[in-house]
Amino acid sequence: MAMRKVISNTTPILSLFKIDKLGILKELYDRVIIPFAVYEEIEQGKEKPYYQDLRKLDWIDIKSIKNEKSRLYFLDLDKGEAEVLILSGEENADLVIIDELLGRRYAKQMNINLTGTIGILLKAKSKGIIPSVKELLFELREKGSWINPKLIMKILKLAGE
Numbered sequence: 470m471a472m473r474k475v476i477s478n479t480t481p482i483l484s485l486f487k488i489d490k491l492g493i494l495k496e497l498y499d500r501v502i503i504p505f506a507v508y509e510e511i512e513q514g515k516e517k518p519y520y521q522d523l524r525k526l527d528w529i530d531i532k533s534i535k536n537e538k539s540r541l542y543f544l545d546l547d548k549g550e551a552e553v554l555i556l557s558g559e560e561n562a563d564l565v566i567i568d569e570l571l572g573r574r575y576a577k578q579m580n581i582n583l584t585g586t587i588g589i590l591l592k593a594k595s596k597g598i599i600p601s602v603k604e605l606l607f608e609l610r611e612k613g614s615w616i617n618p619k620l621i622m623k624i625l626k627l628a629g630e
Contacts, residue, residue: 473499474563475494475501476501476503476553476566477502477553477565478549478568480569481586484568485589486520487609490599497589497592500528502531504533504549505531505552506549507553508524509548543555547569550571550572550575553572563582564583566583587606590602
């Protein structure tokens with residue numbers, strides 16, 4: 470199978486950190502690219518109990534965008550999201566992982582394949598990497614991630630739980 474190029478934004482990585490499931494990304498995609506801005510955003514949370522140094526993970530590549538001027542197209546996005554979208558073009562990515570609504574909207578307009586934290590959990594369950602989505606969703610909520618209750622019902626239905 471050809472290696473897929475996957476680029477992640479900050480929130481999905483932090484969400485997976487919180488529930489101690491970052492390894493799901495390695496199991497699903499083998500390697501993950503993060504833009505330098507995402508790395509910087511994660512480093513700002515060094516004092517968090519779930520923090521991990523991404524430089525120590527050999528399956529995560531931290532890359533800088535080549536064209537700084539590209540940022541001008543994404544002024545209403547935060548730096549991390551903007552760099553995910555720019556890098557997806559520069560790296561010819563197969564998939565981006567973004568949770569924030571505005572970033573997702575941009576990705577759809579740009580015809581970029583897209584998933585988010587919940588999509589990752591659903592895919593991990595379908596591949597037998599995790600036994601259940603439900604506990605992890607509730608753990609995410611307990612640890613401060615906001616997930617619409619209606620969406621939770623929909624997700625559990627999709628997961629057959």
